[in-house]
Amino acid sequence: MIMGSNMAECHPVAFRWPLKAKTDHGAVLMHVDPRFTRTSALCDIHAAIRAGTDIVFLGAIINHVINSKRWNTVPFFKEYVVNYTNAATLVNPDFKDTEDLNGVFSGLSEDGKAYSNASWSYQRNPAPASAIVEARTFTDLLLQKVPGRPKTDPSLKDPHTVFQIIRKHYKRYTPEMVEKVCGCSKEMFLKVANTLLDNSGKDRTSNITYAVGWTQHTVGVQIIRAAGMLQALLGNIGRPGGGVLALRGHATIQGSTDIATLYHSLPGYLNMPDARKAHESLKDFILTEAVPLSTSYWGNYPKFAVSYFKAQFGDAATKENNYGYDYHPKITGDHSHMPMFVDMSAGKIKGFLIMGQNPAVGGQNARFQRKALAKLDWMVVRDYYETETAAFWRNSPEIKSGELKTADIKTEVFFLPAAAVAEMEGSFTNTQRLLQQHEKAVDPPDEARSDIWFTYHLGKRLKKLYANSTKDRDWAVKNLFWDYEPRPSEIQNFRIKDEPSAYKVLKEINGYTWEDKKPLPSFANLKEDGTTVCGAWIYTGVIPEEGKNFAARRKADEWISPEWGFAWPANRHIMYNRASADLQGKPWSEKKKLVYWDPDAESKDPTGKTVRGKWVAPSGESVDFAATKPPTARGKDNGIGFDWLSGNDPFIMRADGKAWLFAPAGLVDGPLPTHYEPYESPVANLLYKQQSNPVVKVWKVEGNAYHKVADPEYPIVISTYRLTEHHLSGVMSRWLPWLAELMPELFCELSPELAAEKNIKNAEYMTIKTARGEVQARALVTKRMRPFVINGKTVHEIGMPWHWGWQGRAQGDVVNNLSALVGDPNVSIHEGKVFTCNVRAGKRGGAA
Amino acid sequence: MAKGMFVDTSICTGCKACQVACKEWNELPGEPAHFKKKSGVAYPVAVNFTGNSYDNTGALSATDWRHVRFIEQFNESRTEERWFFASDSCKHCTDAGCMNACPTKAIVRTDMGNVVIQDDVCIGCKYCIPSCPYGVISLSEKTGTVHKCTLCNDRIHNGLGTACAKACPTGSISFGEVSELKAKANARLDQLKKLGFTKANIYGYDEAGGLNVFYLFLDSPTVYGQPEKVVVPQKRLPLSSVATIVTAVAIGLAALISFRERGMKKEVEKKANAKSK
Amino acid sequence: MMNFETHVPHWEWYYIAMYFYIGGVSAGAYSVAALAELFGGQKQREVARIGFTIAFWVVLATPVLLIADLGRPERFWHLFIYSKDGVPYINWQSPLSVGSWALLVFGGFSLVSYLDVLVSEGRLKSEPLAKILKLIPRKVYAIVGAAVGFFVAGYTGVILNITARPLWAASDPILGSLFIASGASTGAAAIALVMVRRHIASGAAFERLQYFDRVAMIFELGLIVLMIIVAGRYAAPLLFTGYGFLFWVGTVLLGILAPLQLHRSGRIPGVTVADPVMVSAVLVLAGGALLRICLVQAGQ
Ligand SMILES: Nc1nc2c(c(=O)[nH]1)N[C@H]1C(S)=C(S)[C@@H](COP(=O)(O)OP(=O)(O)OC[C@H]3O[C@@H](n4cnc5c(=O)[nH]c(N)nc54)[C@H](O)[C@@H]3O)O[C@H]1N2
Ligand SMILES: Nc1nc2c(c(=O)[nH]1)N[C@H]1C(S)=C(S)[C@@H](COP(=O)(O)OP(=O)(O)OC[C@H]3O[C@@H](n4cnc5c(=O)[nH]c(N)nc54)[C@H](O)[C@@H]3O)O[C@H]1N2
Ligand code: SF4
Numbered sequence A: 001m002i003m004g005s006n007m008a009e010c011h012p013v014a015f016r017w018p019l020k021a022k023t024d025h026g027a028v029l030m031h032v033d034p035r036f037t038r039t040s041a042l043c044d045i046h047a048a049i050r051a052g053t054d055i056v057f058l059g060a061i062i063n064h065v066i067n068s069k070r071w072n073t074v075p076f077f078k079e080y081v082v083n084y085t086n087a088a089t090l091v092n093p094d095f096k097d098t099e100d101l102n103g104v105f106s107g108l109s110e111d112g113k114a115y116s117n118a119s120w121s122y123q124r125n126p127a128p129a130s131a132i133v134e135a136r137t138f139t140d141l142l143l144q145k146v147p148g149r150p151k152t153d154p155s156l157k158d159p160h161t162v163f164q165i166i167r168k169h170y171k172r173y174t175p176e177m178v179e180k181v182c183g184c185s186k187e188m189f190l191k192v193a194n195t196l197l198d199n200s201g202k203d204r205t206s207n208i209t210y211a212v213g214w215t216q217h218t219v220g221v222q223i224i225r226a227a228g229m230l231q232a233l234l235g236n237i238g239r240p241g242g243g244v245l246a247l248r249g250h251a252t253i254q255g256s257t258d259i260a261t262l263y264h265s266l267p268g269y270l271n272m273p274d275a276r277k278a279h280e281s282l283k284d285f286i287l288t289e290a291v292p293l294s295t296s297y298w299g300n301y302p303k304f305a306v307s308y309f310k311a312q313f314g315d316a317a318t319k320e321n322n323y324g325y326d327y328h329p330k331i332t333g334d335h336s337h338m339p340m341f342v343d344m345s346a347g348k349i350k351g352f353l354i355m356g357q358n359p360a361v362g363g364q365n366a367r368f369q370r371k372a373l374a375k376l377d378w379m380v381v382r383d384y385y386e387t388e389t390a391a392f393w394r395n396s397p398e399i400k401s402g403e404l405k406t407a408d409i410k411t412e413v414f415f416l417p418a419a420a421v422a423e424m425e426g427s428f429t430n431t432q433r434l435l436q437q438h439e440k441a442v443d444p445p446d447e448a449r450s451d452i453w454f455t456y457h458l459g460k461r462l463k464k465l466y467a468n469s470t471k472d473r474d475w476a477v478k479n480l481f482w483d484y485e486p487r488p489s490e491i492q493n494f495r496i497k498d499e500p501s502a503y504k505v506l507k508e509i510n511g512y513t514w515e516d517k518k519p520l521p522s523f524a525n526l527k528e529d530g531t532t533v534c535g536a537w538i539y540t541g542v543i544p545e546e547g548k549n550f551a552a553r554r555k556a557d558e559w560i561s562p563e564w565g566f567a568w569p570a571n572r573h574i575m576y577n578r579a580s581a582d583l584q585g586k587p588w589s590e591k592k593k594l595v596y597w598d599p600d601a602e603s604k605d606p607t608g609k610t611v612r613g614k615w616v617a618p619s620g621e622s623v624d625f626a627a628t629k630p631p632t633a634r635g636k637d638n639g640i641g642f643d644w645l646s647g648n649d650p651f652i653m654r655a656d657g658k659a660w661l662f663a664p665a666g667l668v669d670g671p672l673p674t675h676y677e678p679y680e681s682p683v684a685n686l687l688y689k690q691q692s693n694p695v696v697k698v699w700k701v702e703g704n705a706y707h708k709v710a711d712p713e714y715p716i717v718i719s720t721y722r723l724t725e726h727h728l729s730g731v732m733s734r735w736l737p738w739l740a741e742l743m744p745e746l747f748c749e750l751s752p753e754l755a756a757e758k759n760i761k762n763a764e765y766m767t768i769k770t771a772r773g774e775v776q777a778r779a780l781v782t783k784r785m786r787p788f789v790i791n792g793k794t795v796h797e798i799g800m801p802w803h804w805g806w807q808g809r810a811q812g813d814v815v816n817n818l819s820a821l822v823g824d825p826n827v828s829i830h831e832g833k834v835f836t837c838n839v840r841a842g843k844r845g846g847a848a
Numbered sequence B: 001m002a003k004g005m006f007v008d009t010s011i012c013t014g015c016k017a018c019q020v021a022c023k024e025w026n027e028l029p030g031e032p033a034h035f036k037k038k039s040g041v042a043y044p045v046a047v048n049f050t051g052n053s054y055d056n057t058g059a060l061s062a063t064d065w066r067h068v069r070f071i072e073q074f075n076e077s078r079t080e081e082r083w084f085f086a087s088d089s090c091k092h093c094t095d096a097g098c099m100n101a102c103p104t105k106a107i108v109r110t111d112m113g114n115v116v117i118q119d120d121v122c123i124g125c126k127y128c129i130p131s132c133p134y135g136v137i138s139l140s141e142k143t144g145t146v147h148k149c150t151l152c153n154d155r156i157h158n159g160l161g162t163a164c165a166k167a168c169p170t171g172s173i174s175f176g177e178v179s180e181l182k183a184k185a186n187a188r189l190d191q192l193k194k195l196g197f198t199k200a201n202i203y204g205y206d207e208a209g210g211l212n213v214f215y216l217f218l219d220s221p222t223v224y225g226q227p228e229k230v231v232v233p234q235k236r237l238p239l240s241s242v243a244t245i246v247t248a249v250a251i252g253l254a255a256l257i258s259f260r261e262r263g264m265k266k267e268v269e270k271k272a273n274a275k276s277k
Numbered sequence C: 001m002m003n004f005e006t007h008v009p010h011w012e013w014y015y016i017a018m019y020f021y022i023g024g025v026s027a028g029a030y031s032v033a034a035l036a037e038l039f040g041g042q043k044q045r046e047v048a049r050i051g052f053t054i055a056f057w058v059v060l061a062t063p064v065l066l067i068a069d070l071g072r073p074e075r076f077w078h079l080f081i082y083s084k085d086g087v088p089y090i091n092w093q094s095p096l097s098v099g100s101w102a103l104l105v106f107g108g109f110s111l112v113s114y115l116d117v118l119v120s121e122g123r124l125k126s127e128p129l130a131k132i133l134k135l136i137p138r139k140v141y142a143i144v145g146a147a148v149g150f151f152v153a154g155y156t157g158v159i160l161n162i163t164a165r166p167l168w169a170a171s172d173p174i175l176g177s178l179f180i181a182s183g184a185s186t187g188a189a190a191i192a193l194v195m196v197r198r199h200i201a202s203g204a205a206f207e208r209l210q211y212f213d214r215v216a217m218i219f220e221l222g223l224i225v226l227m228i229i230v231a232g233r234y235a236a237p238l239l240f241t242g243y244g245f246l247f248w249v250g251t252v253l254l255g256i257l258a259p260l261q262l263h264r265s266g267r268i269p270g271v272t273v274a275d276p277v278m279v280s281a282v283l284v285l286a287g288g289a290l291l292r293i294c295l296v297q298a299g300q
């Protein structure tokens, strides 16, 4: 099931595999999308739903599944769910569900703007007596604070079990409700639900694939959670052919998340030191962040964290200065993209260094963002072409309209030519967490340089600049460990001799022993005493030994291809793959065999003594579990990490080793996915009194006006998305005549019904308006777009690809002039996938 | 041992990678007709939006040797929804109208069965253009000669497949030995028939003496913009010639009657008298 | 809306259509002359001489038009010699190839005939040339020349028929015949016109010529009807477009019916015609031009 993604158009190469599954293995492909797209055209089933109603659809599938005959009679489902998920876990009796509180959960603050998750917690047995008397190490700290095991009721009868809570929570998510809210017929819904159900079990697995059709919502994270729950309930996680696959966006956007371009996380998904949290010292940091996770593999958090700080500051990182933690920057608030621009427009940001982004087109409420750029003192843009962002000061719509005058803009803009991918060495991490190395083919032309070159030499100059500073705040720059000088072999064939060593960077990310600089084959080798450095623990093993780069491997086979590149963590292609075997460690079925327990195999345990029995995977897949922990082993109540986990706890990154149907922690907007209407919606929430996500991120600032619920001025739903022919803000495609001529101009897809209503003619100009702005586009009238009947009344939805700007060989208005700054509370992603607007025939400003 | 391509439209996603790969390999520019100068912009910008589904390049041309068609078919109630994609190019006909028509031997068939235009021989008489039953060839104003898909002549004669097939992410276009491609096509056709695609058919086995580039369609060829029955024009040449000769003879006879001494007499005299009256 | 129409060659009417036309006139004039020569003997010498003269001067213009429409005019010789190996080349499947050769041969014939005219009229005094011309009896090259002439008049029609353009393909196999008939009528009209200007448009010889012209025009009319019938729905562009109008009014009404009428009664009801003979000749010639223009353009 592809839902929330237009896979064929946006992931054309990856899409060959679903197609292969269809042509070679008779797989059924389903597409759930408001529009009929090139993906729908290749799928067996297309179910159209109104944008922003996915949780109703998925919730209804959950409801349908757990009440279905198949799910309740086929033993597989119960065995998987009771043992591998937290369905049986008992939740705090204080917990109140949306059913009790009319659409919100217990713990919502007075002003209704934030949740405290205290009441979402598990019921636990008393904490065990700790073996540690006085803590010498960070690990000891964790060992002293091991919580009691969660209480469970394997019969799932107790009203406080997660399962009963879920049953109650999704009761009102019925096929009838789907028809009323999503505008998708009951029959079509049941077809989708039953196809998933019938294709899940011992012998068959189903996969759910999504992308930003799900993320770009004020409930984005919860939509994905719902899919995760569904897959867990269907026993589709940790098994071949199952899972919830996120199709990542930009090339190596996965890598940039892993190596943390995100403001709130450190490489390898450690948390960023935060001035607002109890993070004063490294000890506090570890107590705050690691204790709640210590009974999962995160029990190794201290080793990962210390090795990271050691990697940053090298010799200067000592036990005394907490390995440099004391000087490491801390965040003071939400510094994600949208609030950053809000701060910028408030004049709080002086300088802006922009590499690989074009917010003048890609940023929500792009007019707001372009005007914010004018508040900067300086801006550096590194790119291939003069992007709309780089050109905002001379020919942006605001200049043309006179809102901004070039003469008055104080921002000093520097444009630096960037190198393209073939002109630099490095690695991509793709959607499957697979690292693949790419070589440098040629030098970049003239003054163009790679980003790594720019960053490295900028760093060197800054270090020089601060060399003599005695200020504490400059310590980090002064002591930053910064040695990526190229090895002769890396530069001998090239003109540019001061290109830093991509290998050295990857080696540091992989980790090595500080003493003798030996690469580490596994994150199991990491230490918390400063003897190892590691930039990002999840990548450890990509360079198992000096000179060997697994990311460069190119040996393919017919299945897992373990020797093609390197899949983090530890070359595991299917995470939590312990779940591909049953309680006894036997494969659920021959057909779906992946990892299983071989009782006779001999091997050594971590302490080195020979033991009988181990987990094996003939495919060459690496086992995502303690290699020699028997399936029946009971975990140590006062241990951490793998010691605490039992042999039937496949979900080793969860503190209870189970897949979370109910999220006691980690989410700020509730433990269970709940349908809230998009922040801007033409209809009232038909499920609850609560209209939209109660803790949604909004910025009520000038130039960012929002529409009312069911705003009569803006009755039409608009969704924005991509085309195969262009790439994002278009800088990489609109300048190429070959691509420009494929999709020459901005257009708006709308149904013949709406076109007739508004008297809009195909291929002629139309205007789309919101409180933020107005754009003109060519009309593409097509039955691929459809009106939805929501609770008896017709709701029209239009769609616009957003690739255009005023530069390049294919030009058009910036669609993001329409969108608003509004965000998901968990990850502050915008709601570009659904807001409201109005349309009329003719060009912007009324001309025909 | 003819080489060719099998285009399985049932797994085409309409991504147009083939169109772009063709231009890239063959160093073809953007179609000049698609770009215009815009006031205040230093360079020409694309102006070829058509509103015809996702097809903006419209047809094959001297710079577009490949063209992906988009066919939207929805019934009133949207209970039947179809969006077909079909990537089109020169079919490298076994009986090639273009080649038959060329007066200069500019169009030749190589040892691999592909039909290529020799740019240095072509005089730009344009006669091949209307002679191709598939509307493949076009004149380039720039070169004064005509151009079309060469089946990547340079690539295939150097052990490579065609650029479009290479770029196709789904394997919708496959390059190879025509006989092997046919086996592959037949197998796929059977599979689809079993799945209930009763109208599925293969286009190109019989047309124009057999097309080295042939297609699998899910519906009749006309739905995909291909002529149902093609007659290679030159097949009609004998009849056309005979008819013409007959007329020539007939006119000759007319002349005989007109100019021969006897027979005309009365007529002429009548006129003469009429005049003298 | 899908189009699986074949591509159009974008032939310019003022080159290709005109080339088809004057080729037809020249060939027509020659054939009429040759046939007059053949069957008419001495009585028709005048007609023949004028015909040959017209044929020669007009044919000179044809290659100019043909070459002017080429994308690479400087390579026109590739029509006769394969540029890769320098060996003469003819593509028997291609009316254009064969036609080009025919035109070349026809050029030769019309030159010879013209020289013969000059010599026999004593306008060119050259004993050796006269001798050479004596070698072959007029009748012989009249026959062959007439044949080649008809070919030249007809192949341009076949060129159009042997394509995949709907109108042209659908009207197959009529256009060759139609263009021959038209060539004959316009050829005869051209001769008549000259005779009128030379004030010798009277007497039996002239009447015979006029008679032939009528027959040719009736032929032409019949072929047009036949064409519309075989072309069926593909004849649409000839019925409803602007070219359709030109075709029916220009070619059929003014170019054929009106002259026939003038031939019959020397007048057209309602209009007074000063010099019916000359007017009809001019109309026939104009009609012939429009015929080519309409068929070439409506087909594109
Ligand atoms: N050719 C090309 N490929 C790309 C990109 C590109 O610009 N061009 N961009 C890359 C990047 S950065 C990313 S993030 C990915 C994005 O990949 P995708 O997420 O697949 O792309 P989108 O087109 O943004 O949105 C996908 C679909 O979401 C649907 N949709 C909108 N609202 C909803 C909703 O509420 N529910 C559901 N179920 N569907 C909805 C839209 O109709 C659209 O068809 O693509 C990557 N790949
Ligand atoms: N309304 C709406 N808005 C959206 C979306 C949507 O679906 N709807 N999608 C959102 C999503 S998912 C994304 S990812 C963003 C993307 O938004 P942006 O990232 O702003 O858009 P891009 O065009 O990808 O910008 C990348 C720039 O980096 C340049 N570049 C490429 N490679 C390199 C390199 O190696 N070095 C340097 N220095 N530059 C390089 C490119 O030329 C381009 O100018 O847009 C978001 N905006
Ligand atoms: S652009 Fe790159 S990542 Fe995206 S589909 Fe094509 S090959 Fe894959």
Ligand code: SF4
Pocket: B089, B090, B091, B092, B093, B095, B096, B097, B098, B099, B115, B131, B132, B133, B134, B135, B136, B137, B148
């Ligand atoms: S498709 Fe047209 S251009 Fe190609 S070989 Fe056949 S006739 Fe010639």
Ligand code: SF4
Pocket: B101, B102, B103, B104, B105, B106, B107, B117, B121, B122, B123, B124, B125, B126, B127, B128, B129, B145, B146
């Ligand atoms: S245009 Fe060139 S290739 Fe076509 S027929 Fe004429 S000479 Fe031959």
Ligand code: SF4
Pocket: B021, B022, B023, B025, B026, B065, B066, B089, B148, B149, B150, B151, B152, B153, B162, B163, B164, B165
């Ligand atoms: S075979 Fe070569 S020339 Fe022909 S369409 Fe494909 S890429 Fe273009």
Ligand code: SF4
Pocket: B011, B012, B013, B014, B015, B016, B017, B018, B019, B068, B085, B087, B167, B168, B169, B170, B171, B172, B173
């Ligand atoms: S590349 Fe392949 S899938 Fe894409 S449009 Fe061409 S034929 Fe279709």
Ligand SMILES: [Mo]
Pocket: A212, A248, A249, A250, A253
């Ligand atoms: Mo993205």
